Amino acid sequence: MGNRLYIALVHHPVIDKNGQTIASAVTNLDLHDIARASKTYGVKGYYIITPLDDQQTLVRQILDHWTTGVGGIYNPRRREALELIRIKPTFGEMIDGITDAEGRRPQTVVTTARGRRGNLSYSRLRAMVGQSTPLVLTFGTAWGLTDEFMASADFILDPLIGAGDYNHLSVRSAAAIVLDRLLGESF
């Protein structure tokens, strides 16, 4: 593979139903589903971003169960996927960690379902994934990333468009689809 694509799932800063900035709770199946898709498509690391101590502890307990606990014995393939997960309190600390590991700062790509066109197409990002600059593909939980957060990213990926004006995919589904568009075989 040799790609340098990372995924970040951001729990703060995101917005709630009313547009207020919040720190969302971690959803167990966000860990499993996106880790399994990341492993399937060859993603280098999957970062859970949450500033909340209790949420960090929860994630660690789930990971311990599946990587060093009985879950890993029961289902070794699940362990292989969840071993991709790292926990960071802030997006900035994740960027620092990737910069240290890769020897250069990653470019950041944010995703959104909020209508407007981005400044990055899937075909262009697919080409970028094969190049040497590390990339962080970023998904928001709850009602999505804040406008301020999105404005600070290097790129905004075009939203996924379906059959009509309904585009309320779960973040698990959106991450799977985007990975397939970037790294799936041609068919």
Add this chain to the structure above:
Amino acid sequence: MGNRLYIALVHHPVIDKNGQTIASAVTNLDLHDIARASKTYGVKGYYIITPLDDQQTLVRQILDHWTTGVGGIYNPRRREALELIRIKPTFGEMIDGITDAEGRRPQTVVTTARGRRGNLSYSRLRAMVGQSTPLVLTFGTAWGLTDEFMASADFILDPLIGAGDYNHLSVRSAAAIVLDRLLGESF
């Protein structure tokens, strides 16, 4: 849209970790995630297949909460998606129901992650979706559909291939990716 694509999520007959035929339990987020992807991509109906009375009751309770209960008021977009769900005790009864509604028997397409190539490519199925024959795209829960069940289908779709030999996607992720391949915009 005008497509006649249906999705079936089968809880029996599927196999467990050891290859034994079982009836699996319904997973709440399978309902939500696959309904939301179905609505996004214009799927005509999403069938939950389970012969177990208690599991049928559980699904009905979840649907009632989100379609006629307080959930539908809290989140109307979720209601629109979950309204696509129908419950049937057997795959055959679903086929009969679709045949009645459409005036012709649907063709059945099964999905599998168990290695071997199918007899139907994504590009060919994408062309079939636009034609007049109704189609049922079928996913298994647990460790997948039984061999006997797959052998009885009209078509076996090629498995999703990622970056290497790891292909342990959740059924929620697999359904989202397949729908995007069949009905997503070209990019």
